[in-house]
Amino acid sequence: MLLSDFNGSYGSTTYPPELHWAVTRIVRGWKPDVVISAGDLIAGQKASLKPAQVQAMWQAFERDVRRPLHNAGIPFAFTLGNHDASLAADRVQAANYWKAHAPELPYVDRGGFPFTYSFTVQNVFVAVLDASGPNVNAAQRQWLTTQLASAAALKARFRLVLGHLPLAGVSREKNKPGEIIRDAASLRQIMEKGNVTAYVHGHHAAYYPGRLAGLNVLSSGGIGGRDYVGFPGTARSVVTVLDVEQGSIRLTAYDASTGLAIPAGSLPARIDGLGGPLTRVTEFR
Structure with a gap:
């Protein structure tokens, strides 16, 4: 399952229905077998929030x-979003919470947990980046290169990379510099060379499985959601099932307001956002 971007307004200790x-x-x-999240688990990223308020949000998430x-x-399993870990004080709280509640996963590398780590599940290798902001530094890029060349990654049938910010714009509201990873093309090339099946991200809160140059990308829908670039009135809350099959990962998205599956053909065939374009796909191979 993929479930992301469900934080409320700043400081909120409740979640929507x-x-x-x-x-x-x-x-x-x-x-x-596992729920993965592309971040924004709580509603931080506001300097005026006191430590007790941030702690209360993590208690609500718990x-x-x-x-x-x-x-x-x-x-x-998760990556941390901008509302979870883009401020120094928030990062301390996030690290404290997750070190006390580390998920039971078959880790490959957890030296940088909870900000960077990797694991395998159901013949899928997952590398988690700290893309809570637009700068994914050289050390992380080298770490990812090493992870994708590891025995665990090479043995796995599929390889996913999980990060919060996207490589290209998906939603109208977030389609601007600072809301997309900087120097995204070189990071994409690392993933292409590492035979990554898909980069899975959040932040834009608009569900879209697409193709960006030579890489599959999966924009996780959020609870609340946002309109696609160029398609007003398309926002909706989404949770997604990823069925891992022998030759592909099949995607089924559900509208969390109605409980109904979202027809793949109802998504835009192409999204022309910053750093794009993205073209629609229905599964990952």
Whole structure:
């Protein structure tokens, strides 16, 4: 399962009904091997929030998301978003929370946890980047190169890279510099050379499985959502099932407000955002 960008307004310790629906459906219905999230788990990134307020948000996340999944035996793997870990004080709180609640995963490298780490699940290798802001530094890029050349990555049938900010614009509201990874082309090339199946990101909160040059990308929908670039009135809340099959990863997105599957053909065939274009795909191979 892919479930991302469900934070409320700054300082909020409650989540919208669509998030509760998604968690309940995951626990009682879908029962996946793992839930992955492309970030924005809490509503931080505001300097005026006091440490106790940030801690209260992590307690709300624990109550409404991580603990129900944990009690059902479903690990929650994540990358940290700008609202989770772009401010220095927020990063301390995020590190403290996750070091006390590390997901039970078959880790390959957890030396940089919770900001960078890698693991395998169901023949899928996942490398997690710290893309909570637009700068993915040289050390991270080298780490990713090394991870993609590791025995675990080479053995896996599929390879995913998980980060918060995208390589190209998807949503109208966030289609601008600072909301997309800087020097995205060179990072994309690292992933292409490492035979990455897809880069999975959040931040733009607009569900879109696409192709960017030689790389598949999956823009995770958010709870609330945003309009696509060039397509007003398309915002919706989305949670996604990733079915790992022998030769592909099949994607089924659900509208978290209605519970109905979203027809793949209803998505724009092409999105012309900053750093794009993206062209629609229906599965990853």
